[in-house]
Amino acid sequence: MTDRFSFDLHATDGAARTGVIHTPRGDIRTPAFMPVGTAATVKAMLPDSVAATGADVLLGNTYHLMLRPTAERIDRLGGLHGFMNWNKPILTDSGGFQVMSLAELRKLTEDGVTFRSHVDGSRHHLSPERSMEIQRLLGSDIVMAFDECPALPADRTRIEDSMRLSMRWAARSRAAFGDRPGYALFGIQQGGLERDLRAESAKALIDIGFEGYAVGGLAVGEGQEAMFGCLDYATDMLPVDKPRYLMGVGKPDDIVGAVKRGIDMMDCVLPSRSGRTGQAFTRHGVVNIKNARHQDDPRPLDEGCSCPACTGYSRAYLHHVFRAKEMISGMLLTWHNLHYFQVIMQEMRTAIAAGTFAEWEAGFHAGRAQGDIDPL
Ligand SMILES: [Zn+2]
Numbered sequence: 001m002t003d004r005f006s007f008d009l010h011a012t013d014g015a016a017r018t019g020v021i022h023t024p025r026g027d028i029r030t031p032a033f034m035p036v037g038t039a040a041t042v043k044a045m046l047p048d049s050v051a052a053t054g055a056d057v058l059l060g061n062t063y064h065l066m067l068r069p070t071a072e073r074i075d076r077l078g079g080l081h082g083f084m085n086w087n088k089p090i091l092t093d094s095g096g097f098q099v100m101s102l103a104e105l106r107k108l109t110e111d112g113v114t115f116r117s118h119v120d121g122s123r124h125h126l127s128p129e130r131s132m133e134i135q136r137l138l139g140s141d142i143v144m145a146f147d148e149c150p151a152l153p154a155d156r157t158r159i160e161d162s163m164r165l166s167m168r169w170a171a172r173s174r175a176a177f178g179d180r181p182g183y184a185l186f187g188i189q190q191g192g193l194e195r196d197l198r199a200e201s202a203k204a205l206i207d208i209g210f211e212g213y214a215v216g217g218l219a220v221g222e223g224q225e226a227m228f229g230c231l232d233y234a235t236d237m238l239p240v241d242k243p244r245y246l247m248g249v250g251k252p253d254d255i256v257g258a259v260k261r262g263i264d265m266m267d268c269v270l271p272s273r274s275g276r277t278g279q280a281f282t283r284h285g286v287v288n289i290k291n292a293r294h295q296d297d298p299r300p301l302d303e304g305c306s307c308p309a310c311t312g313y314s315r316a317y318l319h320h321v322f323r324a325k326e327m328i329s330g331m332l333l334t335w336h337n338l339h340y341f342q343v344i345m346q347e348m349r350t351a352i353a354a355g356t357f358a359e360w361e362a363g364f365h366a367g368r369a370q371g372d373i374d375p376l
Pocket residue numbers: 301302305306307308309310311336339
């Protein structure tokens with residue numbers, strides 16, 4: 001264990017990297033996938049079960065937690081780790097992105113954003129200083145700078161103005177974060193799909209200095225090809241010796257493509273959200289468990305998977321409990337999906353260390369192209 005936050009890069013294979021982020025609450029093996037625990041829970045999962053899938057770190061949402069149950073209440077109750085019974089590292093977002101996507105009656109100024117809660121209509125203000133305070137009250141190990149980002153497509157002027165505002169907010173976030181050994185503050189690169197703006201943003205962040213760097217403003221409607229096109233140059237603009245985090249990504253093939261382009265950390269609600277709507281991610285692509293083809297099928301979802309859903313239950317059972325709206329349906333499929341995402345991450349870490357990432361990637365795509373097993 002360590003009392004500092006640090007990152008050790010162990011191996012690279014092409015642009016892909018593997019290493020370890022050390023924190024006082026434990027190590028994070030990279031590339032890392034972070035399950036999302038929006039409201040102080042990864043929906044349908046106990047914390048021990050999330051850890052059992054191989055997750056080293058969770059993401060918590062500042063916007064949701066500041067509204068309910070509030071950061072001050074979580075602080076009084078001992079912080080987010082104890083509150084939700086998760087003792088490994090937690091990364092929190094800054095609230096900026098979700099204010100823009102969820103809150104009502106937003107008003108954006110140089111100081112920050114004033115908005116009404118989507119829960120009860122109450123009025124709130126978020127600024128770089130308030131976001132740092134909330135994330136400190138939560139006890140977050142990895143804190144994100146407060147930023148603003150337009151949905152794509154957006155015109156260049158809007159992207160440019162927004163990026164420069166975010167860089168001013170990044171400097172204020174750094175100042176407000178203060179000196180907190182063992183905790184990390186990540187800056188967020190913006191600039192949409194404009195290469196020169198991405199470069200300007202990266203330079204501004206590096207001048208301020210952060211413990212890690214996120215690529216923000218992607219996975220907001222631009223499509224995979226455009227996202228990969230941007231990552232092809234965006235990651236190169238960031239320091240080699242600091243973790244790089246791609247926010248809000250993604251589907252398994254998005255994750256693999258991002259790792260290939262030098263990303264170390266990702267988060268997404270997809271495995272948990274899809275688990276609750278009857279969608280399973282497997283080596284052979286997506287399986288919709290609600291389909292009638294599964295109702296008499298005694299075979300597991302994925303015979304190569306070691307998760308509880310695949311070792312203990314048939315497709316017929318998973319189909320039945322989904323149709324019957326039993327809670328165990330979301331529990332089992334969420335566990336399977338989180339397990340599968342972590343298997344991909346572990347396989348990529350191993351392949352990068354061995355210098356066999358290209359072969360691994362070819363196998364990953366071949367498995368998906370094969371499609372689901374034939375119906376009985
Ligand atoms: Zn499974």
